[in-house]
Amino acid sequence: xxxxxxxxxxxxxxxxxxxxxxxxxxxxxxxxxxxxxxxxxxxxxxxxxxxxxxxxxxxxxxxxxxxxxxxxxxxxxxxxxxxxxxxxxxxxxxxxxxxxxxxxxxxxxxxxxxxxxxxxxxxxxxxxxxxxxxxxxxxxxxxxxxxxxxxxxxxxxxxxxxxxxxxxxxxxxxxxxxxxxxxxxxxxxxxxxxxxxxxxxxxxxxxxxxxxxxxxxxxxxxxxxxxxxxxxxxxxxxxxxxxxxxxxxxxxxxxxxxxxxxxxxxxxxxxxxxxxxx
Amino acid sequence: xxxxxxxxxxxxxxxxxxxxxxxxxxxxxxxxxxxxxxxxxxxxxxxxxxxxxxxxxxxxxxxxxxxxxxxxxxxxxxxxxxxxxxxxxxxxxxxxxxxxxxxxxxxxxxxxxxxxxxxxxxxxxxxxxxxxxxxxxxxxxxxxxxxxxxxxxxxxxxxxxxxxxxxxxxxxxxxxxxxxxxxxxxxxxxxxxxxxxxxxxxxx
Ligand SMILES: N[C@@H](CCC(=O)N[C@@H](CS)C(=O)NCC(=O)O)C(=O)O
Ligand SMILES: [Fe+2]
Numbered sequence: 001x002x003x004x005x006x007x008x009x010x011x012x013x014x015x016x017x018x019x020x021x022x023x024x025x026x027x028x029x030x031x032x033x034x035x036x037x038x039x040x041x042x043x044x045x046x047x048x049x050x051x052x053x054x055x056x057x058x059x060x061x062x063x064x065x066x067x068x069x070x071x072x073x074x075x076x077x078x079x080x081x082x083x084x085x086x087x088x089x090x091x092x093x094x095x096x097x098x099x100x101x102x103x104x105x106x107x108x109x110x111x112x113x114x115x116x117x118x119x120x121x122x123x124x125x126x127x128x129x130x131x132x133x134x135x136x137x138x139x140x141x142x143x144x145x146x147x148x149x150x151x152x153x154x155x156x157x158x159x160x161x162x163x164x165x166x167x168x169x170x171x172x173x174x175x176x177x178x179x180x181x182x183x184x185x186x187x188x189x190x191x192x193x194x195x196x197x198x199x200x201x202x203x204x205x206x207x208x209x210x211x212x213x214x215x216x217x218x219x220x221x222x223x224x225x226x227x228x229x230x231x232x233x234x235x236x237x238x239x240x241x242x243x244x245x246x247x248x249x250x251x252x253x254x255x256x257x258x259x260x261x262x263x264x265x266x267x268x269x270x271x272x273x274x275x276x277x278x
Numbered sequence: 279x280x281x282x283x284x285x286x287x288x289x290x291x292x293x294x295x296x297x298x299x300x301x302x303x304x305x306x307x308x309x310x311x312x313x314x315x316x317x318x319x320x321x322x323x324x325x326x327x328x329x330x331x332x333x334x335x336x337x338x339x340x341x342x343x344x345x346x347x348x349x350x351x352x353x354x355x356x357x358x359x360x361x362x363x364x365x366x367x368x369x370x371x372x373x374x375x376x377x378x379x380x381x382x383x384x385x386x387x388x389x390x391x392x393x394x395x396x397x398x399x400x401x402x403x404x405x406x407x408x409x410x411x412x413x414x415x416x417x418x419x420x421x422x423x424x425x426x427x428x429x430x431x432x433x434x435x436x437x438x439x440x441x442x443x444x445x446x447x448x449x450x451x452x453x454x455x456x457x458x459x460x461x462x463x464x465x466x467x468x469x470x471x472x473x474x475x476x477x478x479x480x481x482x
Pocket of ligand 2: 107112
């Protein structure tokens with residue numbers, strides 16, 4: 001494993017869910033996660049302590065030496081938001097495929113029918129995508145899409161505006177129109193723990209404005225959405241994410257995915273990727 | 279009627295599906311089964327000491343087993359009942375303890391002997407396939423006859439969700455035809471992992 005891959009931060013647990021020490025995998029290697037007197041710890045297979053960060057309700061670690069702090073989501077700190085621990089779902093797919101699927105809006109009407117999309121509203125209009133060099137992140141903005149039930153809090157269909165952000169190779173953050181407060185963004189994240197290069201544990205997390213739904217209702221809504229993706233992800237081919245341009249012909253809607261792949265290639269992140277045409 | 283419900287539970291989906299098929303509206307109370315284990319909270323244990331879902335509350339009656347709930351919902355719907363149902367309701371419980379357990383293991387990290395759970399699931403699917411093939415030879419589509427009963431609704435969810443637990447349905451053509459027949463019933467509703475019929479033909 002190269003340092004390029006080891007030196008990132010990875011989510012390995014939901015803090016509120018840590019009880020007895022638990023063994024798990026990170027990048028194919030065994031690690032143990034636990035908590036003592038309120039402080040979380042992670043150890044590698046030889047018992048060495050790994051660095052930790054507690055942020056966004058999750059515990060993060062790195063098998064290498066991260067050369068920068070874990071990203072932040074300043075919007076999530078604003079008062080009045082409800083922070084939702086969605087829990088994890090395991091999926092037999094490449095961690096990069098899980099992120100790529102999260103970035104793709106074109107599948108909404110077909111996979112999240114009558115919730116995040118509906119026919120005949122299948123067109124994705126032109127939007128802006130770029131790699132923001134100063135922060136080394138992928139950003140897509142001005143993404144607009146018609147949604148019958150944009151969130152648990154939505155009453156009827158609305159055109160939702162999205163911003164997508166990839167701040168780390170196996171993490172994505174999306175900002176979308178908040179139905180009860182149209183001037184604000186709801187924050188929904190997908191934190192992916194690469195168990196191996198074709199198996200992952202996915203930890204969604206949300207920071208929403210919603211004064212009406214119960215916590216259980218918000219968790220259910222997000223789990224429902226994510227489980228609609230799971231069988232699709234497990235059946236995707238090729239299993240690993242191709243990083244070579246030209247292998248799949250991109251459409252307008254895929255521009256975020258194209259930028260994501262380009263960025264992965266640029267930073268040399270190849271875990272769960274395929275570089276040679278299959 | 280209040281259904282204490284978990285959106286990803288196959289057993290809760292049995293109840294939601296049955297109610298939808300007979301046109302009965304349930305008031306759904308979402309329980310955070312995963313990750314918060316709310317079904318083991320003092321409030322929920324007071325309602326159901328077994329600490330399981332689904333729970334149906336109908337006035338003073340509280341039912342905590344999906345088979346009992348299906349019987350209760352269809353008490354006034356003889357067309358959804360057959361003398362053969364009981365045996366299939368027991369079989370549905372075998373499916374839940376094999377395919378259902380494999381799915382909870384693979385999706386939300388439930389403790390299980392996964393090879394054993396999958397092997398028991400495959401054995402159950404073979405029985406189901408053999409029975410449904412015989413039914414087809416007799417011109418019958420459903421488990422107990424020409425029309426669906428609570429037997430079909432009880433066995434359908436964990437069967438259809440088998441791929442979530444790493445068990446393929448490819449070897450069972452009669453089972454797949456039967457699932458199609460259930461998915462085309464008027465009033466059918468979906469759950470994550472079980473898509474409605476006319477949409478997206480991804481491998482089931
Ligand atoms: N016999 C029950 C079984 C239902 C069942 O397995 N429920 C799961 C949720 S899908 C449960 O509540 N499990 C609690 C536990 O495992 O502690 C029924 O069909 O009603
Ligand atoms: Fe999706």
